Amino acid sequence: MRKVLLIGSGKSSSYLLKYLLNKSAEENLFITVGDINIENSKKIIGNHENAATICLDIFDETSRKDAIKNADIVVSMLPATLHIEIAKDCIAFEKNMVTASYVSPEMQALNDDAKAKGLIFLNEIGVDPGIDHMSAMHVLDRIRDNGGKIILFESFAGGLIAPESDNNLWNYKFTWNPRNVVTAGQGGAAKFLQEATYKYIPYNRLFRRTEFLDIDGFGRFEVYANRDSLKYQSVYGLDNIKTLYRGTIRRVGFCRAWHIFVSLGMTDDSYIIEDSENMSYRDFVNAFLPYSPSDSVELKLRHQLKIDQDDIVWDKLVELDIFNAKKPVALKKATPAQILQKILMDSWTLDKTDKDMLVMYHKFGYEKHGKQYQIDSSMVVLGEDQTFTAMAKTVGLPVAMATLAILNKKITARGVQIPVIKEIYQPILKELETFGIQFHEKEVPYLGYNPLNN
Numbered sequence: 001m002r003k004v005l006l007i008g009s010g011k012s013s014s015y016l017l018k019y020l021l022n023k024s025a026e027e028n029l030f031i032t033v034g035d036i037n038i039e040n041s042k043k044i045i046g047n048h049e050n051a052a053t054i055c056l057d058i059f060d061e062t063s064r065k066d067a068i069k070n071a072d073i074v075v076s077m078l079p080a081t082l083h084i085e086i087a088k089d090c091i092a093f094e095k096n097m098v099t100a101s102y103v104s105p106e107m108q109a110l111n112d113d114a115k116a117k118g119l120i121f122l123n124e125i126g127v128d129p130g131i132d133h134m135s136a137m138h139v140l141d142r143i144r145d146n147g148g149k150i151i152l153f154e155s156f157a158g159g160l161i162a163p164e165s166d167n168n169l170w171n172y173k174f175t176w177n178p179r180n181v182v183t184a185g186q187g188g189a190a191k192f193l194q195e196a197t198y199k200y201i202p203y204n205r206l207f208r209r210t211e212f213l214d215i216d217g218f219g220r221f222e223v224y225a226n227r228d229s230l231k232y233q234s235v236y237g238l239d240n241i242k243t244l245y246r247g248t249i250r251r252v253g254f255c256r257a258w259h260i261f262v263s264l265g266m267t268d269d270s271y272i273i274e275d276s277e278n279m280s281y282r283d284f285v286n287a288f289l290p291y292s293p294s295d296s297v298e299l300k301l302r303h304q305l306k307i308d309q310d311d312i313v314w315d316k317l318v319e320l321d322i323f324n325a326k327k328p329v330a331l332k333k334a335t336p337a338q339i340l341q342k343i344l345m346d347s348w349t350l351d352k353t354d355k356d357m358l359v360m361y362h363k364f365g366y367e368k369h370g371k372q373y374q375i376d377s378s379m380v381v382l383g384e385d386q387t388f389t390a391m392a393k394t395v396g397l398p399v400a401m402a403t404l405a406i407l408n409k410k411i412t413a414r415g416v417q418i419p420v421i422k423e424i425y426q427p428i429l430k431e432l433e434t435f436g437i438q439f440h441e442k443e444v445p446y447l448g449y450n451p452l453n454n
Contacts, residue, residue, distance in 0.1 A: 005071035009041035016396030100126030127394035134425035152365030158249025171251035192229035
């Protein structure tokens with residue numbers, strides 16, 4: 001049998017495993033799941049005859065190498081920083097590799113070695129990055145093949161809560177890594193292009209420079225800019241484009257409220273809060289406010305940030321119970337971001353009956369025969385439950401499909417790759433449609449760039 005080694009069995013592995021298990025008999029597959037914690041994968045695998053779990057510590061060099069040596073292809077669903085030693089072993093033992101993570105400089109440095117061994121290391125084949133690449137290139141290539149010149153490309157995505165589970169004032173719950181939500185946008189100004197002009201938004205203004213978009217059947221959303229919208233400019237063949245803007249989707253009103261945390265400094269992850277283990281939530285909030293012998297924490301916060309008592313932003317803060325003097329932080333040597341994450345997880349963790357939602361939207365502007373045109377393309381995927389989430393579906397299925405395509409030699413590219421070539425994106429997008437992951441396109445009058453960001 002052909003042996004697939006899946007390293008890492010976190011929240012995104014449910015659909016990935018389900019897909020491979022369903023294909024295992026006809027495709028002659030045996031799937032081994034290696035992780036320190038294998039309880040999650042055991043529930044999905046059950047007693048399936050073509051799968052097994054092993055306790056695998058990737059820092060144990062001997063067991064890691066043995067597992068990789070015995071596989072025909074390796075899928076790593078670990079955090080991006082943990083891929084490299086696995087990748088080096090894959091080169092040593094001549095194994096193809098698939099990940100959903102961004103290509104790091106360390107991974108890119110293995111390109112020549114992978115090519116020399118005739119291997120493919122396919123990265124960024126999840127949802128964002130992944131489906132965003134494939135769906136964008138599908139339309140961009142089609143426009144160019146038909147003689148069009150791309151002048152505008154905007155792309156937005158967000159993991160959100162499904163409408164039927166949207167029951168808090170923030171219209172948001174954690175559907176992915178909470179830490180990434182808390183620290184989003186840090187590390188430099190957001191950079192993008194609008195009408196051939198470079199634009200920058202510093203972190204302290206990021207959540208106050210937003211724009212709206214409407215998705216048919218799901219209403220209005222807002223987006224804030226990604227840190228570097230120009231990262232894929234050359235990869236997408238958009239070197240001469242006038243407008244290039246990528247961002248993250250939230251429900252309207254989220255960003256204005258989140259800006260409060262940014263303004264106070266609660267999202268900072270660069271220093272330790274002294275005596276954090278003995279703090280209450282209220283103490284944590286008060287640590288960022290001026291001293292006053294008479295004013296309450298609530299009054300000081302409203303005064304400092306000029307929040308009216310009848311402002312919906314105030315209601316959102318109160319809903320999070322951040323002024324509770326009895327709830328302990330209970331985290332030793334914690335950063336502000338870590339404490340904020342703990343507070344938010346009390347309110348934003350998915351309940352057993354909650355369903356999530358993945359939203360993606362692209363705007364394409366192009367010229368042809370002297371006229372300007374626009375295509376809007378959107379996708380919404382709803383989750384089934386806490387295990388089979390929309391996030392797991394849109395991350396895991398492309399990974400699984402690519403893994404099988406590589407095994408079947410339908411993907412022949414070599415070296416460190418991302419899914420921006422037709423050989424990869426065309427068949428995967430077509431198969432994703434059979435799972436309800438499909439973009440809906442419509443041609444609209446060309447609107448150009450958003451004047452709010454001029």
